[in-house]
Amino acid sequence: MEDDSSDPMSLFRPPIIRSAGAILDRSLFTKRVPIAAARVLDVKNISRFRAQLEKSKDALRLERLINVRPDPDPALASKGGKCLLLKPEVKPEVPETWSTSLQEAVRAEELKVIPYTLALDYDYWTYHDVMTALLPEEAQEEIPVGFAIVGHVAHLNLREEYLPYKKLIAEVLVDKNAAVRTVINKTDDVGTHSEYRTFGYEVLAGEDDMNVEIREGECTFRFDYSKVYWNSRLQTEHKRLVDMFNPGEVVCDVMAGVGPFACPAGKKGVFVWANDLNPDSYASLKDAITRNKISNFVRPFCSDGHKFIQAAADDLLSLTATHQNTITIPAKRSRKALPTDPIPPPTILTIPQTINHFVMNLPATAIDFLGSFTGLYEGHEALFEPHTQTRLPMIHVHCFSTKSDDNVRETIAICKRISENLEFEIRPGDPEVVVHEVRDVAPKKRMFCASFRLPPEVAFRKRRVSS
Incomplete structure (x- = not known):
């Protein structure tokens, strides 16, 4: 699925990297997006202009992205200079693309609209973003998202068509879930492996460590998930x-x-x-x-x-x-109780x-x-x-x-x-x-x-x- 140039937000999608060898190269996900920014000439006004530009819908609003950044000019940044990232429809050299609010602030010499290069990398993209970029188009009808997390173990039950990419999927899962250290894939149905409702599995990423600790219903449980x-x-x-x-x-x-x-x-x-x-x-x-x-x-x-x-x-x-x-x-004695109580x-x-x-x-x-x-x-x-x-x-x-x-x-x-x-x-x-x-x-x-x-x-x- 290639970027749709008619959609300005397509700029913020990950680059398409079809991984024929099912190998993850994180460096290929670096992307530099040319946009505009509003340089705040007095940093004391940063909060006021952030609220104003968000209200006028000039500001860039993306999940997981802070739109207040150091000024791209190193000299100004070293003195605490800040800028506000603007949505891609706003062009630095085309004032007609600016809202009335933004134009007034520029005329009042409180803001200046400047070019800005936004750098996005592998750490920014979600699991779904990365898998969309990596998996072949024929494997994207239903990207595997149905996994259970038990302690530090992510438990997959992959369909046959995704098995060629199982290691790739597991590697990205570990990257994108801080609590996950081990990823397993079920190899047979629950109860087939044992009358105790355990199942056969293979380790796709991390150590074969199935001793987990979880918390549910205000209680802590420790057990070997394989048993x-x-x-x-x-x-x-x-x-x-x-x-x-x-x-x-x-x-x-x-x-x-x-x-x-x-x-x-x-x-x-x-x-x-x-x-x-x-x-x-x-x-x-x-x-x-x-x-x-x-x-x-x-x-x-x-x-x-x-x-x-x-x-x-x-x-x-x-x-x-x-x-x-x-x-x-x-x-139980109250913490405030005296020894003589x-x-x-x-x-x-x-x-x-x-x-x-x-x-x-x-x-x-x-x-x-x-x-x-x-x-x-x-x-x-x-x-x-x-x-x-x-x-x-x-x-x-x-x-x-x-x-x-x-x-x-x-x-x-x-x-x-x-x-x-x-x-x-x-x-x-x-x-x-x-x-x-x-x-x-x-x-x-x-x-x-x-x-x-x-x-x-x-x-x-x-x-x-x-x-």
Whole structure:
């Protein structure tokens, strides 16, 4: 795509450098653009004239570019002389191209319109600018921009047509993202490489260092990105569910990973039974619990999800039966407290005996785990309404489906799959049945979260023992 000479702003596009060998030569991006500048004869007036010329639309307005510059005359610049860059339509030798405001300032001998050569180089251009200049025209229909950043790692999932330029793309990504030190490209689908949702990858730029640290939901996580599952694009979904949980409630996170739901929930005073089958995820989850000082609220487990669903419910009932369902949290002294001030009493919290929410974030297969809720509270009907005010837990199960504009077809299909696994009908449109669109994962594939309350017909049925 060559510069369009009819568009004055085309002057500020990068030079076209088709890289047949997929090699990055940064020096080729230097460009000298002839424009005009307004020399401010008294530097004390620089702010006033900047505002005036921006209002009259004479000033050059470009993203990432400061339009106040040292005077191009070295002698004047050494004395603090400044000038204001002007848009390319303003010609130094053609006063007719100047606005009335600019002409008046020149006549008053406060400004002087002079030629100016604006130097732009590789550091000025954005990632998209550079890739537009480098990639062949046939590869520019959709320049790769869909990458995830996890700590210092940029994770690409390049389409086949971009593979010849993968090293070039990675090199520019590192240049244009200060936080990125390593760029990888996924070489197979999530779950193909491992049952723990990890994936095969190749390093395109930087070191093969996958030990990352990230911060989300006011919590810090450290993990080996090559050994655990993490998706930065789910940050909104993590927050959406955590916002539903109230302090003092109990959440059972069946496929917790390194804790993106569990740890922020624990931070707000929610009790969380957090489980993951992957030993590396479990180790990172324990680290996050310690690192974020939430061990009073979050308990980690490494177990099969089918068994954990029932075990977590039984564990809470057992804690209540054995009077081990209280937690004592020592009070913190105020910074203003004197040594002689009495120590405040500790806070004593009681863990409820039943679970309020189940989170099942394993979209490929989570619905298949729903059979384990059969008989979850068999024989404990008296703990729930109408005998008490306690309600049966909400279940939030993530899944994949097709995609459409209104999601009606998908909602019906998801509820049908849930019903088959529960052996009880969950109907779209019921007050507590919500199928929430999470994100698109492919051109014809979408991730959803189906939320519904566990039916008493399922919860109090004869328990199905998980194998």
